[in-house]
Amino acid sequence: MKYVIGLICFFLGAAVICGCRTAPETHAQKKTLSAEVEEAIAVIKAKDPSIQRFFDDSYGYAVLPKIAKGAFVVGAAHGMGEVYEQKQLVGYTTMTQISGGISFGGQYYREYIFFKDKMDLDKFKEGEYTFSAQMMAVAARSGVAAKADYKGGTAVFILADTGLMADASLGGQKFRFAPYDPNAPINYDPNAPAAR
Numbered sequence: 001m002k003y004v005i006g007l008i009c010f011f012l013g014a015a016v017i018c019g020c021r022t023a024p025e026t027h028a029q030k031k032t033l034s035a036e037v038e039e040a041i042a043v044i045k046a047k048d049p050s051i052q053r054f055f056d057d058s059y060g061y062a063v064l065p066k067i068a069k070g071a072f073v074v075g076a077a078h079g080m081g082e083v084y085e086q087k088q089l090v091g092y093t094t095m096t097q098i099s100g101g102i103s104f105g106g107q108y109y110r111e112y113i114f115f116k117d118k119m120d121l122d123k124f125k126e127g128e129y130t131f132s133a134q135m136m137a138v139a140a141r142s143g144v145a146a147k148a149d150y151k152g153g154t155a156v157f158i159l160a161d162t163g164l165m166a167d168a169s170l171g172g173q174k175f176r177f178a179p180y181d182p183n184a185p186i187n188y189d190p191n192a193p194a195a196r
Contacts, residue, residue: 023092040065050146120153131170
């Protein structure tokens with residue numbers, strides 16, 4: 001019981017602390033996030049090859065490779081990812097979600113958001129973006145993307161790291177966007193291990 005309460009406190013604390021940071025701050029963090037995004041894309045394509053049409057046809061997409069979700073009556077989730085426009089990296093995003101209701105447990109999952117048109121991606125990039133309570137993510141499994149379509153200009157897929165995850169409500173998910181600037185200074189931490 002103490003472990004579960006500690007886990008929930010960790011998730012809630014991480015969401016508050018990390019919620020202020022929308023983009024990776026060091027070169028090593030950027031490389032790590034990019035590698036995680038590449039892996040997340042490879043994993044979902046292997047799980048469901050029909051997802052390729054969304055990568056090919058969408059105007060843009062966001063991939064959040066590791067969202068931590070925990071719940072003990074009140075649930076919280078938080079993750080960071082990259083945003084692409086016409087297959088080019090244009091920025092970073094963070095997602096924070098607080099939910100009520102009776103719930104219990106914790107897990108990691110990946111989230112993939114596809115934007116049908118430029119207007120849909122631009123709305124996401126404008127500032128704080130929130131999914132409506134009715135918006136649902138489709139659990140990625142073989143062949144599901146072939147039948148899926150955009151709703152309100154977006155299509156969202158989730159893939160749990162462990163176990164099965166049913167289609168999930170996206171209500172309360174809030175996103176912040178930070179544009180990618182290759183010339184932006186990177187904070188230097190002399191105590192950080194050298195990037196490989």
